[in-house]
Amino acid sequence: MFERLDLPRLKGFRFPRSIISYAVWAYHRFALSTADVEDLLAERGISVSRETIRKWVNRFGRHFARCIRRDRPKPNAKWHLDEVVIVIGGVKYWLWRAIDGDGDVLDILIESRRNAKAARHFFGVLVTQFGEPRVVVTDKLRSYTKPVRALAPDADHRAHKGLNNRIENSHRPTRKREKIMGRFKSPRQVQRFLSAHDQIKTIFRPRRYQLSALSYRHSRADAFGLWLDYTDEMNA
Structure with missing residues (x-):
């Protein structure tokens, strides 16, 4: 270079x-x-x-x-969504991540809550960027149900933890970087870093x-x- x-x-x-x-x-x-x-x-x-x-x-x-x-080309129409807890300054936050069927990260979002409002916010951002998916795979968190039904009514929503191993694996690099960085310092830092890191990694x-x-x-x-x-x- x-x-x-x-x-x-x-x-x-x-x-x-x-x-x-x-x-x-x-x-x-x-x-x-x-x-x-x-x-x-x-x-x-x-x-x-x-x-x-x-x-x-x-x-x-x-x-x-x-x-x-x-x-980037149009992403695969099959999406995997998941959320994982991140502790920042002793406070729990939730990292929401979505990947497509090829394993490429669509987007991430840091939220203080793990509820229907946060799920709707995140899923709404994804639909605005990429359009409606054909299939949405999530774990059994019920907060996904209404947002998916409202924002992507034609999508096949599959809520089963065993189907979501692909995105579970996508959290591993984040944990590795968190350790190297000596834990994340603020929600803003996490959002800024991972928004760039996941795309460059792709x-x-x-x-x-x-x-x-x-x-x-x-x-x-x-x-x-x-x-x-x-x-x-x-x-x-």
Whole structure:
């Protein structure tokens, strides 16, 4: 990614946009802390503080996530919805997550409640973005029933915990990052981080077990190509 040093420099930034985008990519692509990214850059002769990297991640992670959402193909019409508790400062919050039938994250939302109002809010955001699904798979939480019936009346709603293993597995990377980050500090931080992280992870982690070696290399090259295009679109 460093070979594109010819990209225009961002106004007000000391480092080229290719270095900034590399830091954002490394942070989200691997289970790294800002200190780890600082060391990666230092090994390449680039001296930048972890606090600066944190600001880059917060600011430009949103940019890359928006670009990925804009260009992503229409998602699979089968959706899996689930919610998991996250403790922030000793207070319980609920992370609502939706993925499609291919395992790609549609969206996430942090709420203080696990009730019908929160379920309707989250499901309404999804329907607004992607249209009505064909199938909705949830656990046995009754709060989903009325929102699904009201917002996607033609959808086949399957409420069975055993059918939702796919999304249960999608929570694991979040738990891993939570541990690396020393727990999340605020609901806003969780929403900002995961909204970017889940989207970036989607294009750089294709289901390798389903691809031949050649197909995987092509998929990875396409992802890097997209990342360079999105780097070129970065604005100060």
